[in-house]
Every structure is written in C-alpha cells, then in structure tokens.
Amino acid sequence: MDEAIATYDVVVIGAGPVGENVAERARAAGLSTVIVERELLGGECSFWACEPSKALLRPVVPHADARRVPELSHAVDGPLDVDAVLAYRDRMAAYWKVDDQVDWLDSVSVDLIRGHGRLTGPRQVSVETSDEGTVQLTARHAVALCTGTGTGTALPEIPGLGTVRPWTNREATGADRVPGRLAVVGGGVVAVELATTWQALSSQVTMLARGDEPLAKMEPFAGELVADGLREAGVDIRLGASATSVTRESGADGELRITLADGEEWTADDILFATGRAPRTTDIGLETVGLTPGDWLTVDDTCRVTAVADGVEPAVGDGGHRALTTHQGKYQARIAGAAIGARATGEPVDNARWGAHAATADHAAVPQVVFTTPEIASVGLTTHEAERTGRRVEVVDYDLAHLAGAQQYAKDYRGRARMLIDADHGTVAGVTFAGPGVAELLHSATIAVAGEVPIERLWHAVPAFPTISEVWLRLLETYREKAR
Incomplete structure (x- = not known):
C-alpha cells in the first residue's frame, strides 16, 4: 500500500460543524490546516441530527399552532402530507451530498483528506484512505479531536436487541417510510422530539421512559407540559417503564415484541432508542497519547485535553463532554481554534481580548431548545x-x-x-x-x-x-x- 507523508500546523480529525470551525479559526490565524473525515462533511448535525430532525418538525409545529386558532383550525383538520414533509427533510439535509462543504473548505484554504484518522503519538496522525493508501500527518502545533458522538448512540444491553435492527437517531431522521407503530425508548430531548415527529406523521407512538416525567434534567413543569402535549397528540407515554428484551417475530419484517421489567409485553413495528450518546473515541488512537479508548475526554476552558502530557491535543465538541449541543460545540471550536493560533504565535492565551480563549459559557450559560409542542x-x-x-x-x-x-x-x-x-x-x-x-x-x-x-x-x-x-x-x- 502506498504511503504519503505531510506536515501541517494543525490537523483536525472530524469534519462536522465543530471540526470545520476549529479549522477555519486556525486557518484565519495563518496556520496551515488539514481536516480528516471518513463520512460526510458536515457531520451528524447536518445529515442525521439537527438539520433533518428540525426539518421534520418544522411542519409539525405550525400545524399544531394553527389548530389553536379558531379561525384557522378548520383549514388544518387533515393530516400532514407525509411525502411533502419527507421531501422537505431531504432538501434541508442537502440530499446527503457534500458539495457545498467541499466548496467552503476550498474557500478558506483548508485541505481535506477523506479517510479514518487515528493518533499514532503526540501530534502524529495516520489516515487510512480508500483510494490514496495511508497518509501520515504531522502537526507542528496541534491535533484537534472533533469526532464528537457521531454514530455513538448509547444502546442498552438488552437480550435480542442486536437482531431486531433498532432505530437510532440516524434511522429516525433519515427514514423514507412511516412505521405503523413505533416504540420510542427514552425520555430526553431526542426521544420527545422524535416522538412528536412520528406521531404527527401518523405513526402510533408509544414512549417507554424510565423516569417519572420526560425531560428530567429540565424544570419539572417543562416535562409535564411536553408530556401533556404528547398525550394530546395521541402518544401513549409509559412512565417508569424499562425494556428487558426485544424479539422480532416471523423474519425481518415481522412484529416486534418488547418485554418490560414488570413482565408486561408490548408490540410495535419498529423501536427507536434515544437513550443518550456515547463518545466516538474508541478507534482514534487515544492509547498512543496516554488516554483510554472509548472514554469521554476531560478538557480545560481552552478545550485542551488535561490528561495529555504535553497538553497540546484539544478535544472539541461532544467528545469533551462539556455541553452536548451543536451550537455549544461550535462555540468551543471558535475558542479552541483561536487558542491554538494564539499559542502558535506566542500570544498569552489567558489575556486574550474579550475572553475569546476561555469557554466560560459551558459552565453557566448553555442555551437549549426542545422543538416539541x-x-x-x-x-x-x-x-x-x-x-x-x-x-x-x-x-x-x-x-x-x-x-x-x-x-x-x-x-x-x-x-x-x-x-x-x-x-x-x-x-x-x-x-x-x-x-x-x-x-x-x-x-x-x-x-x-x-x-x-x-x-x-x-x-x-x-x-x-x-x-x-x-x-x-x-x-x-x-x-x-x-x-x-
């Protein structure tokens, strides 16, 4: 296999919104920068999470709002046009094409290598590509780990789960059909948003949530109002419910049978797990810099990984486990990119203008919207x-x-x-x-x-x-x- 060797000031692993922002800020500081991505440029948010999920919800919310206005309610008595909603979702997800992202990287002079990047030591990255062999990269100043959670839905260990083809957020936001009956396991933001979506698109949704109310991390009245809205829409919410086994009857398209902890059985056509996220850090070479594969990464306010001996590799976004939202990850990315540039030029990071090199909002001012009704x-x-x-x-x-x-x-x-x-x-x-x-x-x-x-x-x-x-x-x- 051919092997190429290249040196940059900054190497960014992961081309989601976070990685793109780190790369842009580093490049703006005058540093040569390359970004490594094995999937679609734009990442989870653009193609399987924020953008497609909100596109699916966009028709749902005004439809529900119009029903609350007496003079308009008669005009929206019928169901949503499923084909039109899915077509709108496809357009907002750019039909899962990355042409715009490639053009943008070119416009800011950031190089791109398509493949799976792994650390091989401090400021060293090996990239396995499908058409160029292996590319060995050296970073003069920093390797930024921006792999986030990616496909890392935290699936529980439930007997039979591996054989029933469960949905994660990717299947739920990219589906081209409406399941007749959908079981949603979880009670957090992803669970309530996708339950809202698919119930509005004419699926019969059952939510299986372990807690007493959805959205347990928010103010109690928020979960109560969302639960009321879901029930009014027709969602069957089963609180204090925990699935212990899942089987699919009669082949790949057969009925799902879900057994709960109390012995009750429930049936569905598909099952969606929205049970939290896991860091996408298993196979990126963390062991070569003294870290544990699969772990969340502890970072300081400039997003540097505190456990790395030379303190160079930043982990930005979800992998840093500070605030798991896209907008907060992009905020961290702007700080990390500017901090890398400051260190490279000898600027005192702790005396930066406007506090631009410290992610203080992660501690006290994290905003979040739940797009339900x-x-x-x-x-x-x-x-x-x-x-x-x-x-x-x-x-x-x-x-x-x-x-x-x-x-x-x-x-x-x-x-x-x-x-x-x-x-x-x-x-x-x-x-x-x-x-x-x-x-x-x-x-x-x-x-x-x-x-x-x-x-x-x-x-x-x-x-x-x-x-x-x-x-x-x-x-x-x-x-x-x-x-x-």
Missing part, C-alpha cells in the same frame, strides 16, 4: 441545579397565558416561565420558558445570563407589545412584588 427553551441553572450546587437563588414564576402576546398566539395558550435570580449578586442565573413560540425568547435570556445583567438594568429593556417577550416585564414585576 409546546416548545421548551432554557439557559443557565435550573432550580434543582441551584440547590445541588448550593447557589442561593430566588425563584420567580409567571403564567404565559396572561400575556396579550400569548393570547394573540393561541386562544387556549398554555405555558410557563421561570426566572432564577442570584440572591447574592442581583443577576439572572437561569431561565426556562415552556409554551408555543418560546424558542425565540431564548437569546434574550442567554444575554441576560451570560452578561450577568443586573436586575436594575433589565427594567429598562422594554419588550414590544403585544409579544410573548413581555414576559420579561411580568417576571420582573412578580419579583418586585415578592420582595416587598
């Missing part, structure tokens, strides 16, 4: 997290249905807002919104939390009337009344 939007601490960490907060709640903007949105609007105020500093420590149309409130909340805006100044951020953003004024008024 209703939507959930949150940033910063939850009440439980504040209690667990000993943070003194004051909890302020408000019923969104009292807002004129919410009444414009839907006659029977149901929603809730919660703001946590840091009792020692008089700033917003966390916000959660639950209700139709709340996703667009999130960035204002993120600015309030990340910017540590004093409550006294928030009084002067005037919300437009009649919009749901008026909730900010009502939360502040409620806080003032409580303080009297």
